[in-house]
Amino acid sequence: MLGLGLAALISVLFVILQPQVKFDYDFEQFFPQDDEELRFYQEFRTTFGNDNDYLLIALGQERGVFDQEFLDEALAIQDKIQALDLVEAVFSLLELEEPIIGALGVSYRNALDWSSDQKLEQSKKRLLSHPQYAGNLISQDGDYLLLMVSNKQRISKEEGDVLNLAIKEILSDSEIPLFYTAGKIKAQGEFVDLLQAEFGFFLAISFVLILLLLFLIFRTWWGVLLPVIVLSVGIGWTIALILLTGKALDVMSVMQPTILLVIGLSALVHLLSYYLKYLGNGVEKSKAIALTFKELFLAVFLTCFTTALGFSTMYFTSAVSLKQFGLYTALGVMVMFLAVLLITPGLLHLFSPLKAAENDRFKEFWRVYLGDALRWTWGNRKLVLSVFSILTIFSIFALSDLKINGYLLDNLPRDHELVQEFEFFDREFGGSKPLEIFLEAGEEVEDVFDLEFLRALDKVEHFVTEHYESGVIISPLSLVKALNQAQNGGNPKAYDLPSRGQYQRIQPYLDQALLQSNFKLSDSTKRIGRLSTRTADMGSHRSFEIKRDLETFVKQEVDPEILKIQLTGTSNLIDKSHETISTQMARGLGVAIILVGIIAGFLFRSWRISLMVLNPNVLPLLWMCGVMWLLDIELKLTTAVIFTVAFGIAVDDSIHFMTKLYNELGKGKRLLYALKRTYMETGKAIILTTIILVSGFAILTLSEFGVTFYAGLLISLALFFALIADLLLLPILLLPMDKVWREKRRRKNA
Known part of the structure; x- marks a missing residue:
């Protein structure tokens, strides 16, 4: 009862501290933080500003935008948005003036003039044929007009929500029939709204599933109430700790309640199964509780510790979001272990009966089923090994053929409304994804406005337009x-x-035009500049192919003494993060496998045994690659995480199996007999916990978030594969170890 008292004290302490629930989503936390390109971009934006602090707004109507009433309403919308506190500027054709250089100097005309029908028609003809406007500030067919809203630099999530809501209200209250928006402040707001809804949904549905499974397994009110109390406390403690350390709940946090529930429930099923076994054998209640925790303490601790170890290897990635997810989930797993350890014995004393209810038919089913399964496994060793080998070879081939590819809105399905709006801008206005190229004048030119520099830049711009299929380019050349x-x-x-003669005539106007430009094109020295455009979200794989082609093109066609370039910006960093994080997760998974192998080697005093613990848990990960290849699921930041999660959870059953076997062998039993006893007693708990785990993670396939959906699908499959490996492969691998165990026993006796 001391444990219950301590648990109550901890709970009261958390209530007094009152952790505040906070949700957030910042995709920059997925950037590789120790990367040279990130540092370069951070320096770049000190000069040119953030490349994604804008909101695109498309205003349209079915009969086209060249309508006086429509343009009057659009201008009113622009003025209202421009007046908002967090807006720095609004750029569109509505107030854009074009310079005209004449004999008397520079004059200006409205790019879009709707003061009369004649002038409106002239504007329409000119704008739709202009390479700088058509497909950029106005759609090619003239049905939509674009407003580019530059918001406060490095705007916070809270400020972005306020601004996005204000703009949404202005658009909704207007008489414009069609409008679309896309940008960082909208994406972050939509993500967090969906995140909050899914967090509550999965927490609730996970509990409902657990109640159902617990009732089906134990068929008693206490067998349902006890785990619910323990799991609720464990999750509550974890979330409280996360919030008290100042960490907001983010897109990765959606998985944490389900992960903690299934891990905690897995431990409780093993404990309650052993407890009921002792009660069924006539052991007194208090002694049964003590024996259960004495026999399973090490196994439960090791399963939680190795699972936490798997998650903690995410710390070796360079993305802040993954570091935090790994560390906090590892912490949550150990907090759940603490909750199980402190609360379960006391609740068993309070709630559980003095003896177990008899169910001979159910016991006989498990005895016959598991006995037949073990005999079949030993009798078909060659078949089992052949099938496992064929599947593993195929999966290794599939792994070698998997490609790394991710998208800007990777966590949402392609038919989601937010994705559809971004794709609208990709289709009508050349793209919604920013593309930035840093420009530097070489030693042989004066600055980025030197004619030779501009000629070299013209080659680069043609490459960008052709290969990136980009929108209109803004640069010194433009x-x-x-x-x-x-x-x-x-x-x-x-x-x-x-031409050179034309260039000499316009040179006197360069400085004035540069000052009046809506975009910062160079620094004060004019030795560095930018090429800015927008592209469609084509995926990181295609982006990297074009990036390599661009580097090759520049190396072959551009003299570095005239022009030097470097691709930069948030889009480039997002694309790179998919490849970087995938590689780092693979290394982290390797570290986790090695550490679990070392722990198993020390525990069982045999490195061969540790390899046998790892085999049934590494093979399912390879098979998961085969499934990804068959279903055309690509490797990316979100799917790379799943391998570490799956391994950390799947290894639990193998540790339970091997711990029980080690205990049986420690009693002096022969390997065959110890294997049979282990298979018959642990097999039931392993099957039940796998059913619970698979059911729990399968719920995640209901999610609209890509990371959550793929986690549910692939981890469920990996755990099922791990169960098959534990029940079929592990007993076969352990058979040749009989001589090793006898030799160990002989040495111990000697």
């Missing part, structure tokens, strides 16, 4: 092209790289 157009009376056909 400014010079605009001045060339101004020099030629505003003719859109003159929006091109000027």
